[in-house]
Amino acid sequence: QSVLTQPPSVSGAPGQRVTISCTGSSSNIGAGYDVHWYQQLPGTAPKLLIYGNSNRPSGVPDRFSGSKSGTSASLAITGLQAEDEADYYCQSYDSSLSGGCWVFGGGTKLTVL
Amino acid sequence: EVQLVESGGGLVQPGGSLRLSCAASGFTFSSYEMNWVRQAPGKGLEWVSYISSSGSTIYYADSVKGRFTISRDNAKNSLYLQMNSLRAEDTAVYYCARAQPYSSSWYFDYWGQGTLVTVSS
Numbered sequence: 001q002s003v004l005t006q007p008p009s010v011s012g013a014p015g016q017r018v019t020i021s022c023t024g025s026s027s028n029i030g031a032g033y034d035v036h037w038y039q040q041l042p043g044t045a046p047k048l049l050i051y052g053n054s055n056r057p058s059g060v061p062d063r064f065s066g067s068k069s070g071t072s073a074s075l076a077i078t079g080l081q082a083e084d085e086a087d088y089y090c091q092s093y094d095s096s097l098s099g100g101c102w103v104f105g106g107g108t109k110l111t112v113l
Numbered sequence: 114e115v116q117l118v119e120s121g122g123g124l125v126q127p128g129g130s131l132r133l134s135c136a137a138s139g140f141t142f143s144s145y146e147m148n149w150v151r152q153a154p155g156k157g158l159e160w161v162s163y164i165s166s167s168g169s170t171i172y173y174a175d176s177v178k179g180r181f182t183i184s185r186d187n188a189k190n191s192l193y194l195q196m197n198s199l200r201a202e203d204t205a206v207y208y209c210a211r212a213q214p215y216s217s218s219w220y221f222d223y224w225g226q227g228t229l230v231t232v233s234s
Binding site: 002032033034036038044045046047048051052057089091092093100101102103104105106107 | 148150157158159160163172174208213215216217218219220221222223224225226227
C-alpha cells in the first residue's frame with residue numbers, strides 16, 4: 001500500500017464542492033515536508049495541480065485549492081465541471097525510507113455525476 | 114515550451130534488460146534535477162529514481178535498487194534509465210519528470226508522455 005493514504009474514489013454533481021484527503025505520518029507530511037497534487041486525465045500523463053501545499057501553477061483555475069495541517073493535506077475542488085473527472089494524486093517526501101524518497105498517495109478517482 | 118519525450122519501452126522477457134531515454138527541450142536541462150516515475154497498469158504512481166543536475170547525486174526506490182541505473186548526458190539534453198534483471202512487477206508506463214525544489218522538498222512540474230515497459234514471457 002502507499003505511504004500516503006487517499007480515498008479510492010469521490011464523486012459530486014456539477015457545481016458542487018468535493019475534497020480529497022491525503023493522510024501521511026510523522027516521517028513525511030508530519031515532518032514538515034510539503035504536499036503537492038497532480039491531476040491525471042484518462043490516458044494522459046500526470047499534470048501538476050498544486051505545489052507547496054496551496055500554490056497553483058499558472059493556468060490552473062482557482063476552483064482548485066490545497067491545504068495542509070499536521071499529518072494530512074486536502075485538495076478542494078469547487079464548482080465541479082465534467083472536465084474535472086480524473087485521477088488525483090498527492091505527493092510528498094519521506095525521510096524514513098532508505099534515507100529518503102519521494103512518495104505518492106494511491107490516487108483518488110473523481111467522478112462527476 | 115518545455116518538452117520531455119520518452120522512448121525505449123517495449124516487450125522484454127523476465128530477466129532481460131531495457132534502456133529508456135528521455136529527450137528534453139525548451140529549458141536548460143543541465144540546471145534541473147530529474148526523476149523517473151512509473152505507473153503499473155491500473156495502479157498509482159511510484160517514484161523510481163532521482164538524479165541531480167550534475168549527475169553526482171542519485172537515489173533509487175528500494176524496489177529497483179541494484180537493478181536500475183539512472184544517468185544523464187547534459188550535452189545531449191538526455192536522461193536515461195538502464196533497467197536490468199527485469200521482473201513482471203516492473204511492467205508499467207515510465208515517465209520522466211522534471212523536479213523543482215520547493216522549501217524542504219521537490220515537486221514534479223513537467224512530465225513526459227510516458228513509455229510502456231512490459232515484462233512477460
